[in-house]
């Protein structure tokens with residue numbers, strides 16, 4: 001029965017809530033192998049053996065939110081706070097370009113210091129220097145107008161994990177935050193024209209298979225260009241410090257299911273997965289993952305962007321991370337692809353939007369030079 005559901009997922013890229021629930025409740029080791037194999041076959045049909053690299057710049061660990069799982073939450077007085085300047089970021093992207101990264105991910109806590117004006121200055125600086133490289137933003141919840149201004153300044157993609165698609169669980173984990181607003185932000189980003197990334201954590205305290213099915217159905221319906229999913233890992237200075245973290249098994253199962261539901265999706269094998277298992281990222285790639293985000297942040301701040309305990313790569317130079325990851329990808333039987341790595345379906349659908357864009361010249365170049 002489970003095998004039949006996997007076959008259906010493989011052939012139709014769809015499944016009902018009941019089928020997904022049944023699958024998660026009854027998955028044996030043998031079924032799991034079959035699931036991973038089918039996810040692998042699906043990625044080979046869409047992206048082949050390519051793995052895209054994104055240079056991750058963690059540019060601020062100030063945050064006004066208080067997500068209970070997160071090491072840089074507002075109430076963590078032990079967090080050693082930092083912000084990168086425009087010049088620091090410029091240095092990171094120069095190194096990144098030399099290392100062959102064609103996408104930069106600017107990620108940070110929700111930090112009001114980075115006003116729209118400051119973000120636009122950063123985005124324009126990057127696009128002036130490297131017009132053909134893509135910018136992904138991951139700055140949390142902002143207004144429609146703010147997202148729009150940053151898009152018009154040249155940002156291409158936005159990563160905003162929905163974290164969990166179960167309202168009660170979301171509200172427990174995010175005191176004072178609105179479940180509806182997070183989901184509205186994702187709709188806004190999509191409407192504006194970003195390649196949007198949603199995503200969730202696996203193994204959150206209190207999370208059941210039903211909650212994970214909600215996540216799967218949510219991403220299937222939203223149809224984002226990217227899905228960032230990784231295990232929850234406790235952080236010693238948070239209220240969840242004594243909780244159990246998410247497992248490699250469950251995370252790779254979720255990666256495989258997302259690949260089957262959304263064959264075209266960009267799916268990172270996350271640093272969190274690499275942090276709970278020495279070859280976690282390789283296992284994530286084998287389960288359908290096709291993106292890795294090595295760290296480009298200056299080594300002086302790496303360990304300060306501490307979201308969870310045991311985060312890997314905090315002491316390595318950008319070049320070491322780049323080489324390390326390429327070796328890992330190759331040894332796992334895959335190849336690094338040095339392009340912007342846009343979502344294939346999105347690329348086809350959005351040529352017209354691009355052409356109409358305010359920053360017409362740069363964006364048109366981006367399409368045709370890829």
Ligand code: SAM
Nearest residue numbers: 069070108109110139140161231232233307308
């Ligand atoms: N502030 C932005 C936002 O809210 O989207 C981006 C930064 S936030 C730190 C990036 C992601 O880290 C979150 O979406 C969350 O899923 C993940 N994260 C935070 N704490 C974590 C933990 N303890 N274990 C695993 N992932 C975690």
Ligand code: FES
Nearest residue numbers: 063067070073109
């Ligand atoms: Fe803001 Fe984690 S609580 S980034």
